[in-house]
Amino acid sequence: MARLNINGKVHNVDVDPETPLLWVLREQVGLTGTKYGCGIAQCGACTVHIDGQATRSCAMPIAGLAEGAKIRTIEGLAGKGGELHPVQKAWAELDVPQCGYCQTGMIMATVALLDQNPTANDDDINTAITNICRCGTFNRVRAGIKLAAQNLKPAAAQPAKKRA
Template identity: 55%
Template sequence: MTTLEINGKPQELNVDPATPLLWALRENLHLTGTKFGCGIASCGACTVHINGQATRSCVTPVSAVAGARITTIEEVGGDKVGRAVLDAWVKHDVAQCGYCQNGQVMSAVSLLRSKRHPTDADIDQAMAGNVCRCGTYQRIRAAIKDAARTLG
């Protein structure tokens, strides 16, 4: 039995310690906002925050996050930064198919929590591991810049 802090609440999981966090979230806790994309941490669809840092959950074993604060897309809008990013995503009509957007949002929120006034290079670096098959990268960049302006 493993206890994890997910979205501010302790969660008891009876899973093999080697189970990827992604599958513990989706299959055991029914938090399905975190998506499976590639399984090798290359696409970013499975991004969650671990102690505030954007992390690929598909390659992160449950045993590696015991004692950490884990935040999923289901909870990310609960603070000023998360709300600003979500509002900017809607304002700029970022999503097309939407599959990658949860990971994109999680990476953008992590960036703006650490750097309120990111440069284009900062945005490129923070978002580099997130693939959007629809190619909405310009709208993603615009939304991040808009959220940063909103945050002041």
């Protein structure tokens, strides 16, 4: 029996310790926002946060999770009252996804990047966001990351808007 803290709620799951976290999330806990892409931790569709770090869940056995690790999925990003995370808002504003399949992983990778580096430049983005999008929306993803970073800045740090 494993105890997992997922999106702030403790779940007791009775599965083989070698079961990848992705399948526990989807089949045992019922959180299907995290997607299966490749099964070898290469594409990033399965990205979740473990203690704030972007982690590819398809190759992470639950045995590898320390007791008390905090797991966050796409379902856990929204704020109280269901308000979208600034990255989700940027994605919607710029219509980032095409088919959308990989986008939960892209969003989770982006949130982890901006949590660690809110002023990420293009080199930082290239290094951190290695998720694959088969539709090729990488330019819109980059624009979404930059918009989200702007929206995450405290109001005092943003330049004043000029009045017309």
